[in-house]
Amino acid sequence: MKAKRIVTLILCAMLVAGLAFVLPATMTGCGDALRIGYTLYEPMNYVDEDGELTGHDVEFAEKALGELGYDYEFVRIEWDKKVLELNSGNIDLIWNGMTITEELQNAMLISDPYMINRQVIVVQTEDLGLYSSPEDLLSAGSIVFESGSAADTVLHEIEGIDESILKGATSQATAFNEVLSGASDVAVVDVTMADTMLAPGTDYSERLSYKDIGFPAEEYGIGMRDDEEGRILLEQLNGKIAEYREDGTLAALYDKYIGNPSSGEGGGVSFGEVTLSLLSGFGTTCLIFLVTLGCALPLGLLISFGTMSRFKWLRGLLKTIIWIVRGVPLMLLVITIYYVPGIITGAVVMPALAAVFVAFVINYACYFSEIFRGGIESISKGQYEAGQVLGMTKAQIFFRVVLAQVVKRIIPPMSNEIITLVKDTALARVILVEEIILRAEDFIVRGFIWPLFYSALFYLVFVGVLTLVFRAAEKKLSYFKV
Amino acid sequence: MLKGISFGLEKGEVLAVIGASGGGKTTLLRCLNFLETPDDGRLELGGEVLFDAAAERVRRTDDATLRKNRLHFGLVFQQFNLFPQYSVLGNVTLARRMLDKQAVKEEKKRLLSEMNKLSGDARRAAKADLKRALAAYAAEAEKRTNEEALALIERVGLSDKLNAYPCELSGGQCQRVAIARALALTPDVLCFDEPTSALDPELTGEVLRVIKGLKSGDRTMIIVTHEMDFARRVADKVMFIADGMVEEFGTPDEVFGTPSGEKTIAFLSAHGDAENE
Numbered sequence: 001m002k003a004k005r006i007v008t009l010i011l012c013a014m015l016v017a018g019l020a021f022v023l024p025a026t027m028t029g030c031g032d033a034l035r036i037g038y039t040l041y042e043p044m045n046y047v048d049e050d051g052e053l054t055g056h057d058v059e060f061a062e063k064a065l066g067e068l069g070y071d072y073e074f075v076r077i078e079w080d081k082k083v084l085e086l087n088s089g090n091i092d093l094i095w096n097g098m099t100i101t102e103e104l105q106n107a108m109l110i111s112d113p114y115m116i117n118r119q120v121i122v123v124q125t126e127d128l129g130l131y132s133s134p135e136d137l138l139s140a141g142s143i144v145f146e147s148g149s150a151a152d153t154v155l156h157e158i159e160g161i162d163e164s165i166l167k168g169a170t171s172q173a174t175a176f177n178e179v180l181s182g183a184s185d186v187a188v189v190d191v192t193m194a195d196t197m198l199a200p201g202t203d204y205s206e207r208l209s210y211k212d213i214g215f216p217a218e219e220y221g222i223g224m225r226d227d228e229e230g231r232i233l234l235e236q237l238n239g240k241i242a243e244y245r246e247d248g249t250l251a252a253l254y255d256k257y258i259g260n261p262s263s264g265e266g267g268g269v270s271f272g273e274v275t276l277s278l279l280s281g282f283g284t285t286c287l288i289f290l291v292t293l294g295c296a297l298p299l300g301l302l303i304s305f306g307t308m309s310r311f312k313w314l315r316g317l318l319k320t321i322i323w324i325v326r327g328v329p330l331m332l333l334v335i336t337i338y339y340v341p342g343i344i345t346g347a348v349v350m351p352a353l354a355a356v357f358v359a360f361v362i363n364y365a366c367y368f369s370e371i372f373r374g375g376i377e378s379i380s381k382g383q384y385e386a387g388q389v390l391g392m393t394k395a396q397i398f399f400r401v402v403l404a405q406v407v408k409r410i411i412p413p414m415s416n417e418i419i420t421l422v423k424d425t426a427l428a429r430v431i432l433v434e435e436i437i438l439r440a441e442d443f444i445v446r447g448f449i450w451p452l453f454y455s456a457l458f459y460l461v462f463v464g465v466l467t468l469v470f471r472a473a474e475k476k477l478s479y480f481k482v
Numbered sequence: 483m484l485k486g487i488s489f490g491l492e493k494g495e496v497l498a499v500i501g502a503s504g505g506g507k508t509t510l511l512r513c514l515n516f517l518e519t520p521d522d523g524r525l526e527l528g529g530e531v532l533f534d535a536a537a538e539r540v541r542r543t544d545d546a547t548l549r550k551n552r553l554h555f556g557l558v559f560q561q562f563n564l565f566p567q568y569s570v571l572g573n574v575t576l577a578r579r580m581l582d583k584q585a586v587k588e589e590k591k592r593l594l595s596e597m598n599k600l601s602g603d604a605r606r607a608a609k610a611d612l613k614r615a616l617a618a619y620a621a622e623a624e625k626r627t628n629e630e631a632l633a634l635i636e637r638v639g640l641s642d643k644l645n646a647y648p649c650e651l652s653g654g655q656c657q658r659v660a661i662a663r664a665l666a667l668t669p670d671v672l673c674f675d676e677p678t679s680a681l682d683p684e685l686t687g688e689v690l691r692v693i694k695g696l697k698s699g700d701r702t703m704i705i706v707t708h709e710m711d712f713a714r715r716v717a718d719k720v721m722f723i724a725d726g727m728v729e730e731f732g733t734p735d736e737v738f739g740t741p742s743g744e745k746t747i748a749f750l751s752a753h754g755d756a757e758n759e
Contacts (some may be wrong), residue, residue, distance in 0.1 A: 386563035388580060389515045390577035391553045393545070393584075400576065403568045479650040480566040 033071035034233075035062055037091035039079045040172075040445050043257040044097035049273075054192070055264035056257040061095045063249070064240040070481070076432045080148045080170055081339075083200075085108045088342030093233070094223035095189065097286065099150030099353045102225065111237045113219030115252060118212060119151050120194050122187040123181055125209045134158050137186060142167055144184035154215045162401040173197075173444040176204055192258060193445070201268050202447025207252055269443060272323050274451045281439030282458045284353075288425040288435065292360040299361060302370025307373055310479040318369075325366040331427050334359040338431045356428040360421075367417055374408040376402070379482075391480070408477045415470040419463055484509055484520070491671075491719065493528075494699045497704045498734075501723035502749060507706040508560075509572035511673045514704070515557045516548055527554050527670060530680045556669030560676045562656040564663070565646040571644050576630040578589040580637055581667075582623040586616055604705070627666075634662040638692050653687030665696075670697070674705040710753050714738050722746050 040047040044057040065072045077085045082098075085091045086108055099117060100110050106439055121131055130136065136391055137143060138160060145151035147168035148391035156164060167184055170176045175187035176197055226231040244250045325333070338355035342430045350358070379402050386396035428437035436455050443451040484506045499507045512518040514525070516533070525533040533543075543551070557600055565571050571750040575676045590612065597608045635641055638658035648656055656676055664672055674693065678686035690709065694716050697703070707713055713720055713734065721729040722745075730737050730746045741747050 380561075380563075382559060382561055382563035383565070385517055386559065386565070387577075388517065389552060389555070389557040390663070391549045392577055392580055393549065396580050400580070401565050408567075477567075480647050482566055 005084055034075050034093060035075045036065075036072055036093045036095050037075055037077040037082060037085055038094075039077060040114055040442055041097055041172075041193065042445060043072075044259040045095075048443075056115075056253050057095045057097060057280040058257075060244075060250075060253055061093075064237060064244075068236050069239070077147065078170070078432055080429065082148075082223070086223065086338055088339050089225075089347040090339075090342055092224060092229070097192070097220050098223055099153070099218045100221040101153050103153070103216075108223045109198075109226050109234045110339050111222040111224075111234060112241050113221050114241045114244075115220040115254065116217050117150065117220055118191045118217050119154050119188050119215040120191045120210045120212045122176060122189055122194055122208055122210045123178065123185065124182070124197070124207055124229065127185065127208050128211060131186065131211070131213055132203050134215060136213070137161070140165060142184045143186045143188060145188045146172045146175060150190070150218050151366045154188075154218075155188055157216075168423070171441075171445075173441065176208070176446070177449065179208060180204055186413050187260075195443065196445040199447060200285050204447050205450045269448050269451075270445065274448075274454065276445065276453055277439050277442070278436055278451060278458060279436055281436035281455075283385075284428070284433060285422075285425045285435045285458075285460075286365045288353075288356055288360060288428055288433075289422055291357050292364050292421060292425075295357075295361040295362035296368055299365035301372050303365055303369035304372035304376065307369060307378065315333060316375065322366045324367065325363055326370075330363050331430055333363055334427060335432060352431045352433050353428075355431060356433050360424070364417070364421060368414075371410050371413045371417065373407070374413070375406040378409055380421065404477070405482045408480070411470060411477070415466070417467060418470075422462055422466065484513070487726070487728050489721060489728065489731060491702060491704070493670075493702055494714055495718040496629060496697055496703045496705065497719045497721060498717035499704060499721045500710065500713055500749075501722060501729075505723045507723050508540070508675055508728040508735070509726075510528060511675050511704065512708060514671070514673060515555045516552050517557075540703045552620070554669055556664035556666050556667060556672040558657070558660050558672070558674045558677050560679050561662045562648075562680070564654075564656055564659055566648050569645045570635060570651075570659050571628075571642060572632055573659055574666050575627050575633060577663070578627045578631070578666050579624070582679045586620055587624075590616055592596065594729055626750045631662070634665050636661075637644045637665075637695070639688070655683045655739055657681065657689045661689075661692055661696075671704060672704070674707070676706050676708065678707070678709060678713070708753070710738070710750070722749065724749070 031321065034212070038053075038057070040046055041055075045053065045055045048054045058074070061072065061074075066232065075085075075091050075093060076325055077094075078369055079096075080171060081093050082091075082096075082280075083104075086094060092109075097115075097117065098104070098110075100113060104110060121137070125129065131140070134154070137158060140179070142165045143155060145155055146165040147170065152168065167178065169178065172187075172189045172193050175184070175189055178184035180186045180203075189210075198205045198210055223232050298364070303318055303322070306314050307322070307482050311314055311417075328336075334356060337359045338350075338352060341349035383401055383405070384397055387401050392400070426437045427439070428435045432438065436458055437452070440455040441454040444450075487506075487510060489497075497693070499510065501507050509518060511519050520535055520537070522535045523533075524531060524535070525663075532554065545665075550633060551751060565576065593612055595610070597605050597612070600608055632641070632644075635644060638656055638661055640655060640662070643651060643655060643659075648659070651659065661677075677693065678689050681689065686709070690712050693705065694705075694712075705713070705717070717734050720730075720732065720734050721728055722737060722741075722743075724745045729743045730741060737746070738750065741750055
């Protein structure tokens with residue numbers, strides 16, 4: 001009994017130490033400032049060569065909120081989750097070239113329009129002649145667009161459109177890849193986006209072109225939560241929009257960021273720039289990996305003890321938890337842990353990175369616990385009995401006799417699981433944690449797809465190193481047979 | 483399993499326990515080594531009561547006492563149960579080292595609490611002394627443990643395999659290591675649970691020779707075995723168990739020469755045929 005308690009204490013201490021190291025690093029940015037939700041969407045919100053967030057809407061928001069005397073910060077979101085983000089309290093404003101639609105007006109408060117936008121089609125250049133009006137799209141094999149975007153609305157308004165040829169994507173960038181690879185015939189996107197991604201010199205400009213086929217124009221507005229605070233903001237921002245239209249501020253912003261399309265850099269991205277950006281994303285990837293491993297290994301061992309406990313209720317409880325956690329996709333677990341507390345309480349509970357840590361640790365602790373249990377139960381009873389008749393304590397038997405044999409047994413399944421963990425870190429991007437794949441995807445909206453494939457190299461090197469480590473560990477333990 | 487077994491053994495005697503499989507021989511040894519808890523009965527050693535089912539029902543023996551009681555007995559398993567990740571020397575010394583370590587720890591704790599009654603410089607000086615003394619003691623214990631282990635390993639004829647691991651040894655060699663390991667804790671009673679049953683026939687001889695060599699005036703041994711010839715030659719007493727009961731108990735000449743029970747006669751004639759060519 002005493003031995004078990006000591007083991008439990010040690011493991012708990014490791015866990016607490018792990019969390020103590022991690023939490024302060026992640027618990028930032030939960031103050032009173034207004035949180036502005038955005039996606040990377042050039043030229044409205046994007047990162048310039050100096051790594052600074054800029055763009056039409058960024059400058060607009062900074063000016064308006066500054067003059068109104070608000071503190072504010074920009075929070076990156078995923079566009080198809082914007083309503084969820086707003087209602088869970090993770091963001092207070094959506095300021096990201098959001099087209100005003102009836103559907104969105106039902107879901108939130110939206111300011112007066114501050115800009116006019118159009119939707120255009122993107123096709124392989126040789127198909128450009130096939131489509132010249134929205135009705136011509138009826139003959140397309142498949143049409144891709146960003147779910148929940150303005151394109152979504154205009155496409156569904158086409159008389160007689162066949163739902164089955166419409167493909168909703170998670171981002172406009174995905175829509176470009178669909179057409180580039182021939183998976184879809186037509187993409188419908190914002191003209192500003194098409195202009196950026198098809199600028200001369202990008203990976204897409206050689207094969208793809210865009211065209212205005214006369215979709216109805218649409219208007220951009222700022223979204224906010226429908227509550228007391230939101231109504232006040234709405235009034236103030238509508239006042240600012242009127243003021244800026246009057247004094248020419250909006251016109252100047254339009255000219256600066258949109259008015260003279262394709263005059264911007266449009267050029268290339270350098271290998272060095274991509275490598276640096278991916279490396280910083282890879283740092284986050286490694287952090288998620290290390291924190292998960294460091295916390296999930298001791299927690300998994302604790303859970304495995306619990307599943308072998310003599311208390312029936314504890315065994316039952318833990319087996320149910322393991323069943324649920326292993327039965328739910330990790331991506332869903334991440335989303336649930338991040339958003340559900342906010343939906344219930346109306347305020348964001350933890351930063352995205354912390355939510356990723358929690359979800360990954362829970363998930364992997366459950367997988368590890370089953371591996372530990374298998375390893376521990378595979379050790380013959382005779383080993384325990386031999387220790388007992390030699391007067392050893394339970395702790396001595398576990399640590400001096402059993403543990404090394406368990407470790408040797410579980411190295412092969414553990415190495416599988418740990419390599420899976422390396423690649424699962426990519427799931428963190430569903431709540432916009434900037435790991436390496438998300439960094440690579442950022443280049444797509446600038447018109448470059450090769451960084452995505454280049455990112456694989458980082459994973460390959462990482463897994464290669466791990467493979468060598470596991471091989472060395474196996475070799476080191478090969479002097480005895482279990 | 484066992485129904486009313488009662489017997490006494492003098493110090494230095496060798497008892498052979500024979501009987502058909504499933505008769506309760508192994509269970510008897512497991513009870514002696516506290517691997518099983520009997521529902522009823524008493525166990526006395528040298529006048530000290532080590533187990534009493536009646537008292538046990540009132541208050542369960544605590545872990546520390548249980549371990550202390552176990553040390554009076556040693557057990558050599560049928561399947562050896564050597565620790566695979568330790569060398570021959572490591573297997574023989576591990577338990578002793580653990581015991582020494584624990585003794586040092588407890589003594590240190592006791593002395594430290596004594597010293598806390600002292601004050602200031604006196605306490606510091608005493609603590610420094612204690613640290614030195616304990617280090618010296620630990621080194622001494624380590625040296626003694628090693629020397630004793632080396633002697634035991636030589637005694638079972640494996641001096642050339644000191645640093646070999648169990649997976650590199652034959653079954654007979656493994657069993658000899660297991661015997662040395664059990665002896666390292668100098669148990670009052672050494673038990674063998676069919677020590678040659680898991681071995682190839684040509685390897686049983688070396689193990690039986692070692693066991694026979696252990697017989698001396700003051701080492702009590704209980705050997706569960708199917709080797710009738712061996713039992714007859716080595717044992718001072720022979721017990722025949724069938725269906726959880728003692729059917730026959732006496733000197734080898736009595737049990738083998740003039741068996742009285744029907745079951746004994748049937749068992750011996752079946753095994754005797756195999757034994758005497």
